[in-house]
Amino acid sequence: MIRRNAGWLTPVVLAAAPLLGMGWAVWAGGGGADGDFQIATLLARLARPAPWLSLAWSLFAAVSATALATVGAIVVAIQFRGTSFGHRAARTLATIPLPIPPIVVAAAAVLVLSQSGLLARGLAAFGWVSVPADFPALLNTPEGTGLILALAWKELGFLSLLACSIVAQLDPELEATARTLGASAKAARRRILVPLVWRGLMPGVVAAFAFVLGSWELPALLGPSHPQPLAVAVLERARDADPLARGDAWAAVLLLFGAAMTAVAWHEWARCRQ
């Protein structure tokens, strides 16, 4: 009996580790780390606006980056589904960001997108930029343009790999039948291919969204200092001398755990629909 159930030990431990972490966060967030746990302390910390502002900004960045990467992945998968060298090269180029560690993407983004980066230098070579200030600030701004672009590029690798694999498994007769019934090539793509790819891609999109929302490396180096992205707020505020700020750190941890739980439930729901 024990032997038969031994395989369940690891999933139980795997689920227990984050749940234990969340338990510690609740305890510390309620003042337990200072020796005086109270629900009122926890609720007061969760009611402060700073962590919610960070969550709202992180959601904006995560939704924008995931939407960009999803559209890009679907376009790549549908436009380059052939076997020619060009199509295979395009698919490979789209998947290259997949294994690159996020911290390397962040370091490269600083070198490319900053006001004295490679892009600005390239434009300066054409005479379009003369001093760094002529190039728009893309990094560490409240709009998060550079961060969103870097996150979207990183996720494009994962999502385009999945999208290409989904398109490869689709029955080509579906599109041919739609064309026979009078649909234009564009209509067949929009009405047949895109919905099918989207349905298959959904769990991957949720996983990518969860990754982006909780990502630390890219927001830490490319994100704004105000409002602080949620994951960055955890570390920055935990190191703050102000006890109120340290309380915000635990509230931010709990919000991240809440977002992760939602993502898990969403991911399983999306997987069930397939």
Add this chain to the structure above:
Amino acid sequence: MTATFRVFLVAALGLSVVLPLVALILAAFGLRWFFPALLPEAWTTESWQALSGGRLLGALLESIGLGVIVGVVATLLALPTGRTIARAQGALQHLGAAAAFLPVAVPPIALAAGLQLALLRAGLGGTRSGVLIGHLIPATGYLSLYFFGIFRLLDPEIEASARTLGASRWQVIRRVLAPILARPVREAIALGFLVSWAQVPLTLVLGGGQIRTLATEVVAYVQSGQDRYAATAGLLLAIPAVLALAIARRSADRTGMVPG
């Protein structure tokens, strides 16, 4: 129109890959690279010479050591887990898959902040063992989902047939499962290695600044404006990751889950 659009797409994809790579190479080898110059005034291998000793070499060895241990241990834990989840039915399978996905979905910084107190109380704060435990949690989650995908495609009747024909449990493992699983196990070790190799927040928080890996060094170098060292460490981090692209591609085809 479509042909022009495709050419534009290929050019954009190519630029998005080439520009970061060129920027990292120029920064890693460039000396006196002032705006608006496209190329540095001089070249140097100074940051690469640091690999013969000192901080960068120590971080590289730390990353390799942690990655290898995490890859092997997470594979050993995840293989039976993935098999058990794949063989389960209905709600139990969903629960198992959700349990494996949870440590993958939980942001490492939240996991680290939550686990830090527990590890400090266990006397593992700021130690290599603490960091190892931290890395193992998401790595085992990823690989459990990976083996779940592998075993879902593997007909359970293969094992049953071998048992019916008189094979012992050990013979089934050695003669039937081992040859089938040899390649997935190699791939899993590589994927587990990559999860640890790229990890920053868990190392920073659980290592308490005592454990320095190549990935945490990139953060330190970028934040202190040492672009040459950041680019050198970044290139070193990217090389094995890009070499593993083919492995990751095969893994994603099988399971739909790969490290972000």
